[in-house]
Amino acid sequence: MTRICTLSSGSSGNCIFLSHNGTTVLIDCGITGRQAIACLQSIDADPCDIDFILVTHEHSDHTSGVGVMSRKFNIPIIASRGTWSGMSIGRIEHKNRFTFDGNKSFCIGEINVIPFDIPHDANLPTGYRFELGTKKVAVATDIGFVSESVINAVLGCDLVILEANHDRDMLVNGPYPYYLKKRIGGQHGHLCNDDAGELAASLVKSGTKEIILGHLSIENNSESIAFKTVERILGQSGIKTGRDVLMSVAPRYCAGKVAGL
Template sequence: MQIHVLASGSTGNAIFVEMNQTKLLVDAGISARRIKNSLDSLGTRVEDIDGVLITHEHHDHVSGLTTLLKKYRLPAYANPDTWLAMSCRQALPDECCLSFKDSLDIGEMKIEPFSISHDAADPVGYSLYCGEIKCSVATDLGFVTPEVKQSLSLSDVVVLESNHDLDMLKKGSYPWPLKKRIMGNKGHLANTDAGWTLARLPRKARTDVFLAHLSQENNRPDLAANTVGGILAEQRIKLGEEITLHLTYPDRIAGIK
């Protein structure tokens, strides 16, 4: 198994997951060239990707999709409302645009989408299974519902939003309507939300967690790690043993094998 967050943040998002020779991308919010170059650096050809899973239609999750599908004819999966809301949909090859409503199987992986709370048409996170291994992705969500908590539970790897520090956001330069949107139930998770979510999750003996979609304006990697890690430590969760935190970045790859 290997999971690499190729990019994460408001400027673009893409995650590469490989389990038992099945290779998937979750989102394609950076250029197709950058996706190709990133995969090349990991020893994977973009032509060998078995599918692209789209969480929602916002630009920072689909900006590379048009070139990726036109040039490489990769199959892409999204729910029907996401396809309808996607501004680039008319430019995409119809045969590459596949819809789902429930779970689907791609190669050796079973994929189960789950609803998340965000200001998009029908946004989802994903749980990816291969044998006993489970990887879950939940970024761009305003709060953690019981369904999300259940979907993240007992994962070997979790990619979870840790978007902003609440004090930085409140005191920052964003206009109030944008601050209100980010803090709302259909906005983005604060560092403290991510920390308490992880602290309360049913877990396996060891879990790797990627803190994702960090705001460049209203957060810092060290602050996210310290806030989340502090909450976990207060709850007597052993960092580096029970939960290992990994930071993600908009401009470089973060991953595990």
């Protein structure tokens, strides 16, 4: 049995829950330990059952609760060497520190984990593709553009958590200072709704059945703008949400709907 769900999504904090045949992992924990526990309880999950925390990159919206959760529940952490060198999560016992080299795949219980490079302004940041028996799931957020490694990892997945960070016009015309606009809209920043839409269309053509849009900007996007933009671009390829693909937006502060595969 597989359960996957976002516990929090956006620049205020990201955390994803994945459980498959008795193995449970969190992908990132950029919320407080208290918030993570409350979110887990809201989906009837026990923090004591978490086997590993996988980290995508060192930014605090992905790591602020990682150390607390690891210490409180004795949870091992897995991250790239670059992420380990960049993240500030307090003291972690040696036995709970794991790394991987060269994005080689590895297994946690029956979950096969395949890290992949993401174009983002962090130290060796990674997305993750998970092979769960016959099903595949990918987490692709914090991506400045759809690079070859991203596309290779996400195509063919049954479910993808995909970044739809900002509306390009809202970013350009919004209140952010120029350097921040440049960073977010740049090749190592965040994915805009239009690019998410183009990738979503490729995903559906490759067999993806469910897309969860995530990591929305609070200032430069809204749930309805993200959803409608991606829906419109899917429509240009004759793809209809609800009929050809299930699509939803991950809530910012609480757990989303639990998807089962």
